[in-house]
Amino acid sequence: MSNQPLIMVDGLAKTFILHNADGATIPVFEGLRLEVAPGECVVLAGESGVGKSTLMRSIYGNYLPSRGAVRVLHDGAYVDITRAPPHQVLDVRRRTLGYVSQFLRVIPRISTLQLVMEPLLENGAGPQEARERAEHLLGALRLPKAHWDLPPATFSGGEQQRVNIARSFIRNYPVLLLDEPTASLDAENRAIVVQLVKQALGNGAAMIGIFHDRDVRDAVATKLFSVSEYKAAA
Amino acid sequence: MNAIPQAIEAAPLLRVDGLTKWYGHVAGCRDVSFELRRGEVLGVVGESGSGKTTLLNCISGRLPPSSGTVEFDTSRFGLTDIYGLNEPDRRRMQREEWGFVHQNPRDGLRMRVSGGANVAEPLMNLGNRHYGKMRSATVEWLQRVELDTRRIDDKPRNFSGGMQQRIQVARNLIHGPRLVFMDEPTGGLDVSVQARLLDLLRELVRDLGLAVIIVTHDMAVARLMADRLIVMKDGFVVETGLTDQVLDDPQHAYSQLLVSSVLQI
Numbered sequence: 001m002s003n004q005p006l007i008m009v010d011g012l013a014k015t016f017i018l019h020n021a022d023g024a025t026i027p028v029f030e031g032l033r034l035e036v037a038p039g040e041c042v043v044l045a046g047e048s049g050v051g052k053s054t055l056m057r058s059i060y061g062n063y064l065p066s067r068g069a070v071r072v073l074h075d076g077a078y079v080d081i082t083r084a085p086p087h088q089v090l091d092v093r094r095r096t097l098g099y100v101s102q103f104l105r106v107i108p109r110i111s112t113l114q115l116v117m118e119p120l121l122e123n124g125a126g127p128q129e130a131r132e133r134a135e136h137l138l139g140a141l142r143l144p145k146a147h148w149d150l151p152p153a154t155f156s157g158g159e160q161q162r163v164n165i166a167r168s169f170i171r172n173y174p175v176l177l178l179d180e181p182t183a184s185l186d187a188e189n190r191a192i193v194v195q196l197v198k199q200a201l202g203n204g205a206a207m208i209g210i211f212h213d214r215d216v217r218d219a220v221a222t223k224l225f226s227v228s229e230y231k232a233a234a
Numbered sequence: 235m236n237a238i239p240q241a242i243e244a245a246p247l248l249r250v251d252g253l254t255k256w257y258g259h260v261a262g263c264r265d266v267s268f269e270l271r272r273g274e275v276l277g278v279v280g281e282s283g284s285g286k287t288t289l290l291n292c293i294s295g296r297l298p299p300s301s302g303t304v305e306f307d308t309s310r311f312g313l314t315d316i317y318g319l320n321e322p323d324r325r326r327m328q329r330e331e332w333g334f335v336h337q338n339p340r341d342g343l344r345m346r347v348s349g350g351a352n353v354a355e356p357l358m359n360l361g362n363r364h365y366g367k368m369r370s371a372t373v374e375w376l377q378r379v380e381l382d383t384r385r386i387d388d389k390p391r392n393f394s395g396g397m398q399q400r401i402q403v404a405r406n407l408i409h410g411p412r413l414v415f416m417d418e419p420t421g422g423l424d425v426s427v428q429a430r431l432l433d434l435l436r437e438l439v440r441d442l443g444l445a446v447i448i449v450t451h452d453m454a455v456a457r458l459m460a461d462r463l464i465v466m467k468d469g470f471v472v473e474t475g476l477t478d479q480v481l482d483d484p485q486h487a488y489s490q491l492l493v494s495s496v497l498q499i
Contacts, residue, residue, distance in 0.1 A: 086475065
């Protein structure tokens with residue numbers, strides 16, 4: 001396994017400009033630099049409001065940074081997420097860059113099993129293989145079998161979160177962004193997620209995470225990263 | 235790493251350049267340029283009067299622009315300016331390679347013939363004459379859009395609005411188009427019917443690998459369907475980008491207003 005970083009964030013700045021609030025500007029961070037190598041799990045530290053989620057979303061291409069670059073190793077070459085055309089960003093997201101958010105975006109009428117299988121099917125896996133992997137993960141995450149054929153719209157917060165986790169760990173994304181994936185889980189389920197994370201790290205994934213539970217953070221972090229060091233002047 | 239086929243190829247299927255349409259001294263759309271790739275879904279959003287429908291009509295060969303070009307990668311001539319083609323060739327290309335789903339099913343269906351005939355007609359227009367084959371293709375498509383095939387001979391007016399819209403969708407997909415235009419396809423439907431149709435459209439688009447240009451003023455529809463968005467105001471494109479980026483971190487004052495005006499439930 002080469003130790004070439006899978007993510008290189010360089011000189012990243014983000015300032016929100018609210019045009020409909022008299023052009024108010026909200027500077028978040030500037031000059032931010034971060035590299036993550038295979039097998040590393042960098043945990044973002046700092047109190048809430050410091051810009052951890054903003055950084056995470058900027059790396060995913062969900063927010064548009066004001067300056068700087070986010071380079072992700074994709075097909076052996078670095079793609080700058082902040083400048084790549086939409087179809088290329090989508091391709092990087094489909095094959096390289098996974099994102100586990102706190103919330104599941106529910107699509108009406110699609111069953112839990114289908115939802116979890118989707119990322120594998122989109123990457124060319126056969127339905128049989130995808131189904132087996134999905135059932136295995138949902139079982140490991142202890143989601144009751146009776147739920148598997150239902151759309152997750154009516155599930156509890158913790159159940160939806162487990163569906164989301166299954167969906168993100170069903171394939172081995174080389175890079176994973178974890179935005180409080182354990183926020184509404186009990187201790188036993190948190191332990192299962194820790195296991196999944198460690199397994200992925202062992203396989204050479206690079207991760208950036210936000211965790212508020214100290215036990216999870218201590219168990220998975222290889223490095224802490226303080227976003228507040230790059231706080232932009234207001 | 236296993237080798238995975240690229241779902242979206244690099245060559246453009248459609249290239250729009252400097253498209254402008256004047257109605258007298260009023261601009262419908264001004265200087266619009268973009269490219270669309272195979273399998274890509276482009277959403278066009280903006281309030282009424284922003285030029286969305288003018289743009290869609292110009293691109294789909296239904297309204298000649300005042301200036302600018304619309305090039306499509308036709309199967310017969312390669313990448314060609316569609317307004318440079320003669321009328322019969324352009325019509326043939328529209329019939330063979332495109333679909334157009336209207337907001338009002340009455341604009342897209344022939345109300346005097348049966349639902350089944352509406353679905354089968356594009357096949358006849360392409361020269362199919364084998365009645366049995368067309369009938370079985372029609373039955374298959376009625377099933378794909380979740381309509382009761384026993385009603386194949388009913389007239390469109392005897393179907394509900396949501397069902398009429400699904401007949402229209404089947405009619406526009408049965409001939410295997412590569413590019414489908416949709417003008418507020420869920421606009422006139424109530425919410426539960428809308429969700430079902432959207433879901434169906436989303437699945438079909440993905441399964442068939444269609445390129446789609448969908449005009450909508452509904453941000454939820456845009457988020458569910460589109461890979462990327464064009465935001466229009468006063469005929470101009472004010473912002474473009476990845477759908478979730480435009481909706482979650484809009485840059486232009488008007489996009490910010492548009493997104494912040496959505497009611498939460």
